[in-house]
Amino acid sequence: MSTTTELITGLDVDTQAAALAAVEAAQGCQWFKIGAQLFTRRGPSIIKEVRNLGKKVFLDLKYHDIPNTVNKAAAAAAELEVSLFTIHASGGINMIRAAREAVEGTQTRILAVTVLTSMTDQMLQTEVGIPETAAQAVPRLAKQAVESGAHGIVCAPKEITLVREAVGPDALIVTPGIRPLWASKDDQARIMTPKQAAETGSDMIVVARPILNHANPAEAVRLILEELKS
Secondary structure (H helix, E strand, O other): OOOOOEEEEEOOOOOHHHHHHHHHHOOOOOEEEEEHHHHHHHOHHHHHHHHHOOOEEEEEEEEOOOHHHHHHHHHHHHHOOOOEEEEEHHHOHHHHHHHHHHHOOOOOEEEEEOOOOOOOHHHHHHHHOOOOOHHHHHHHHHHHHHHHOOOEEEOOHHHHHHHHHHHOOOOEEEEOOEOOOOOOOOOOOOOEOHHHHHHHOOOEEEEOHHHHOOOOHHHHHHHHHHHHHO
């Protein structure tokens, strides 16, 4: 069981006011995820605003492009001093190497996304056209990504063990798709509770709607942190 599993609160909101209010309400949390929804509306300024509150930023834009483009985007993320950012593992070896080259010597780390937590095996095979189950595709993509320079992997909780076996003990494992027992499942297909993810070996968990939609976000953070420590 991991004794250092950390909580990342997802700022899945539209406005600066809502984002900063969420950071204040979830002040017991040190990490905050800024994804496509908020970044598209507020841009790099929201990263600086969250960092100015003394918080660490996980930029979740899932870069997936030609190597040169991803290299430039990775360099920009490092200049913004984000602590973590995501790329798609399916972008290939050269793309991942280009991202790593851009952040070398900085404090910014790269996370490779394997299979989105909303994807089922049937969707993966019939809609995406990958002739594998998630349990087969995830460790293959994770191993290739880490060997190509990613510092860690984003995967569904139920694939933590498979990923750890594929990437070894040092790579970071970050898991979305976390739902406390008291929260709605929403559109996540492969989920775990915070405690289950910690016991399985997740280094960091991402929780958004169960915190943001809670009547008392600070209480939601407290309950999750308490569960991680239990």
